[in-house]
Amino acid sequence: xxxxxxxxxxxxxxxxxxxxxxxxxxxxxxxxxxxxxxxxxxxxxxxxxxxxxxxxxxxxxxxxxxxxxxxxxxxxxxxxxxxxxxxxxxxxxxxxxxxxxxxxxxxxxxxxxxxxxxxxxxxxxxxxxxxxxxxxxxxxxxxxxxxxxxxxxxxxxxxxxxxxxxxxxxxxxxxxxxxxxxxxxxxxxxxxxxxxxxxxxxxxxxxxxxxxxxxxxxxxxxxxxxxxxxxxxxxxxxxxxxxxxxxxxxxxxxxxxxxxxxxxxxxxxxxxxxxxxxxxxxxxxxxxxxxxxxxxxxxxx
Numbered sequence: 001x002x003x004x005x006x007x008x009x010x011x012x013x014x015x016x017x018x019x020x021x022x023x024x025x026x027x028x029x030x031x032x033x034x035x036x037x038x039x040x041x042x043x044x045x046x047x048x049x050x051x052x053x054x055x056x057x058x059x060x061x062x063x064x065x066x067x068x069x070x071x072x073x074x075x076x077x078x079x080x081x082x083x084x085x086x087x088x089x090x091x092x093x094x095x096x097x098x099x100x101x102x103x104x105x106x107x108x109x110x111x112x113x114x115x116x117x118x119x120x121x122x123x124x125x126x127x128x129x130x131x132x133x134x135x136x137x138x139x140x141x142x143x144x145x146x147x148x149x150x151x152x153x154x155x156x157x158x159x160x161x162x163x164x165x166x167x168x169x170x171x172x173x174x175x176x177x178x179x180x181x182x183x184x185x186x187x188x189x190x191x192x193x194x195x196x197x198x199x200x201x202x203x204x205x206x207x208x209x210x211x212x213x214x215x216x217x218x219x220x221x222x223x224x225x226x227x228x229x230x231x232x233x234x235x236x237x238x239x240x241x242x243x244x245x246x247x248x249x250x251x252x253x254x255x256x257x258x259x260x261x262x263x264x265x266x267x268x269x270x271x272x273x274x275x276x277x278x279x280x281x282x283x284x285x286x287x288x289x290x291x292x293x294x295x296x297x298x299x300x301x
Contacts, residue, residue, distance in 0.1 A: 002048050002056035009040050010062035013070060021239065024201015031237040032202070032266060035255065038067045070237075071255075078253050078280040078297075085279075086180065086298040087112040090269050092119055092191065092231040093128070094289035095144075100124040103287040104131035110284055110295050114178065115148040116229035118191040119289075143171020145189045145230070152179045159217050161190060163209040173214065177223065182300045185276075186223040190214055190230035207233050208240040215243025218274070225300060226274040231291065233268050248272035251296060253280035258292045271296040 012019070016034055021027040041063045048056035089112040093103055097119075104127065107115055117128065120141060128146070129139065136148035140156035147153065159173030172191040177184050192214070193206035211232070218226055228248055234241045236250045250272055257264035264283070269291055271278050281296040 002044055002051065002053055003059035006041070006044055006056060006059040006063055009037055009044070010066045013037055013063060013066035016237070017239065025204055025240075026201055028204055028234075028238050028240050029197070029202040031239060032235050034235070034237045035067075035071050036265070037063070038071070041067060074251070074253055074255055076253055086114065086185075086227075086300065087295060088114040088116070088227065088229060088271055088298060089284070089293055089295045090116045090229040090231075090271055091287070091293035092269060092289060092291040093117050093124070093287070094291065095119040095121045095124075096290075097124060097288040099288040100127040101131055103289065104128050106285065106287050107293060108132060108135050110293075112295060113150050113180070114187065114227075114229070116187075116189040117146045117148070118144060118172070118189070118231045120144050120146050140174060140176045142174040143169075145172055145174045145191055147174060147176055147187055147189050147229075149176075149178055149187075151181070153177065154179065159188065159190070159214065161192070161210045161213045161217070163193065163206040163213075166193075166206065172210075173217070175217070175221075178227075180300070183225060184223055185225045185227055185300070186221050188214070188218060188226065188228045188230070190228065190232065192231065192233045195233050204234070204240050211241050212243045215247060218244070218247055221274075224275045227276065227298065228270070228272040230270060231268060232270045235266050235268065236270065236272075244272060248274050249276075249278060251278040251281035254282050256281045256283045256292075256294045258283055258294050260290050261286050261292055264292060267294070269294045271298070273298060276300050 019027040138153040139148040156176040161173040174189040195204040258269040284293040
């Protein structure tokens with residue numbers, strides 16, 4: 001039985017795309033927590049030792065190999081900073097954050113070049129603008145998302161990623177050009193709709209539709225170098241984000257589980273790039289939000 005469970009765990013990891021999404025989006029639900037199948041392997045390993053089952057121990061080599069192939073690279077040490085690097089911070093600050101001033105200072109203390117924020121609402125927005133202005137003189141806000149930069153910004157505009165069935169004001173996408181010393185970068189900030197786990201499965205249709213709209217916007221972007229920073233409400237393994245992950249590279253190093261703050265189980269706050277490399281990503285200390293901020297190092301060119 002242990003050997004069978006080991007083979008099943010390996011199959012789920014190696015062929016997770018084969019799990020259908022037609023019923024309850026089970027495929028996306030599995031992919032949201034795919035990395036945690038490593039814990040299943042650990043439990044099976046302990047049981048195999050207790051049972052002194054050589055067959056089970058040999059079978060466990062399969063899920064170990066599958067997990068290492070998928071996630072082993074994220075555990076490797078980070079590379080040294082290069083000469084053309086940008087440091088970025090991505091954070092859903094929460095519209096219920098009771099300490100926006102402290103949150104702004106904590107993010108600035110990481111000394112990034114760019115800060116992307118979601119769930120910006122008055123009067124907290126004015127606090128973020130005031131606290132960040134001395135260090136980040138350039139910023140743009142559209143709806144509830146914003147971008148602060150050490151470098152000049154131009155061409156800031158709304159990106160429409162609203163699903164059809166959402167009515168009323170709903171502005172969660174922003175695009176601006178960052179004029180860095182190493183060339184112009186099209187920076188996108190986005191907050192995709194939330195997903196919910198229900199008895200019927202994963203409710204992610206709005207998130208998936210929004211990801212498709214954002215993917216098409218990025219595909220039509222004329223600037224070669226693109227950065228996407230946002231709360232995408234999905235892991236990079238989740239097939240619902242394929243319109244984005246098929247066009248953009250993700251972090252080479254780091255898990256950076258960012259949600260929820262009390263016990264982070266998944267990284268749904270993402271930094272992705274085109275014609276640039278996301279070298280590593282990590283979390284920062286908790287703020288007044290239910291998300292942890294993440295910071296990433298980007299190598300341009």
